[in-house]
Amino acid sequence: MSKHQIEILFIAGFGSSLIFGTFIGSIADKFGRRNNCLMYAILYGGACITKHFGNMPVLMIGRFLGGVATSILYSAFESWLIFEHNTSPIRFGAIRSAHYGGSMYTFVLEWTPALSRAAGDVGIPHGYIFAAFMVATMIGSSVFKLLQQHERPESFMRYVLLLAAVCLSMPIVAPDNLALVFGGFLVFEMCCGIFWPSMGCLRGTYVSEETRSTTLNLFRIPLNLIVIFILWQNFAMISIFKFCVFFLFAASIAQHALFLRTEHTPRHQKLPITVTDEDENM
Template sequence: MFVGVFYGLAAVCGLLYFYTRSATETNDDPQFKSFQRTYLIVYMMAVAGDWLQGPHVYALYESYGMSKHQIEILFIAGFGSSLIFGTFIGSIADKFGRRNNCLMYAILYGGACITKHFGNMPVLMIGRFLGGVATSILYSAFESWLIFEHNTRGFSDSLLGTVFSNAALANSLIAIISGVAAQFVAERFGFVAPFDLALSVLLIMGVIIMNTWPENYGNEKAPIKESFEKATKAIKEDPNVFCLGLVQSLFEGSMYTFVLEWTPALSRAAGDVGIPHGYIFAAFMVATMIGSSVFKLLQQHERPESFMRYVLLLAAVCLSMPIVAPDNLALVFGGFLVFEMCCANLLAINGLSTWHICLRRDSLDDVESLQNPAEPHRDLHSLAELCNDLNFQILRFLPVRRFHRSTRSIFKNRAHTTSSKVANHRH
């Protein structure tokens, strides 16, 4: 069923993509083409190193005999380290070099992959910590390097949009391919094999960065805490920033809870039949691409803020499937796929809202803000990670667990997750 659904969704996704895609500016300048190629090659390998790890994290921990509680703790450690370091990792990149920070991403995430060979809780905890820090770098340093280099080389602002558009498409395609590749190697060499493949990709990426990327910096003289102080001030002064951060954090809290729970939910619904984690993950990523195309269609008729509430309601209904029909594999899997489509819509809406707020605050009017992407967004991400942490803690201690044991017909399962942070995660 899972493989058939994946290929069916892929066909629908392809049709929707070509129907909704918009024209992007092209440029025959060989210097721009070379610059874009240099960035995209590295970026694709960076996200591949992340996406390859997504499908089998839970399954690997489970194969080592970890209890559900231990697995929850490991996930919390990853999100917690991202929370702690995500607030100032961008400033560190500005001060010590974005190229160096991207190299550090390869080293840290590669180290996290190595720890997956050990079924030892402390070692795996170190791996989660390294992975959390690496994720913070992935979503800050690479983009910052691109924007600075683009402006320094004098390319037009519209061409920057072309690079971002191509990067977004590449990210989606890499996520899908990574799911299939992870399934392929896991079936032949075990659950740890996708992490070895990710390690290889990250090492190659590091070598390419060292040989093709120049170093660039932000405000080297500014104190590391300065950007965080500015972000805090923005939240205090503008209620819209606070409300957006709150909505985004609550949504991402549910999304990352889903990341933790999709494997056990589908495994329970499938019974004794094993599930193809890689194909399921790839199907989730295809669903995300479909959601992005649907968002473009909806945006033509209504303002995103007007249909956001309905998307949130639909997402909540989808996550209730493991509660109301825990043994119905089709309903649970279908609910998760629609939830991923909703995630794509909500992430796009949050991104647009953040952009509009930054424009209103004139944060994009000076050159420095173009070279140092909007700091409030970094802090909103950190707020979301804090909500994730609290969300997991609440799930661990709610009495619903005891109630769940005594009323199996109603609460036999709770929602379970997909390795996309988002889109990703996200992986």
């Protein structure tokens, strides 16, 4: 299967998420987040079954199911969790989420060719590299716990987004330096580990409970458009990373705007969801 065919499969997934995401979100708000989460399990289970076939139409169906399921994954579960814990600026959050998410999902497709180019004729161990990325993400989640004890996410996420932009600039400034490219990717994954819980806290603060699932899927519309645009054009790898860096800088600017809007708001209560050592040991 060629790289462009893989890109087409990615486009199918993000396209189905773009088209059906808002509709799926409204189902969760009207008929319950629990039922929507059960629907996710069925849809994603079907998507996984298609991975056992080497037929392009079957794989396209799987990507379609996976795209719809992803819309549920990134909206209904979080809405359900925040609702159970009982706990304008939204446009800045939407801009930041779209630009960061677009860069991150584009990175998912491009890290392999970037590292392969940096490694030259030497094959890269994809499994070990992916495992290293997951460890870096877990480290980032732990770093988030430390940061939120001293600063609000509105503040420290400005620097995290800037750092992420610098990390993804490595394939641009030093495309043949394996250590720099791989190190930059590891730090970027750590930034992802900080980003996700930060976004959960911010959405729990600013997004209305009554329409939370629908709003979160609306956030994903520009994200899906960004990824589809980049992949559909079949840009060169360096050009794709330039787009990613630009989007991350734009996300940092949006985050700074959110910070300026809320910096005088007293931190009179805890964020909607906090992680304690007791929770980790359960």
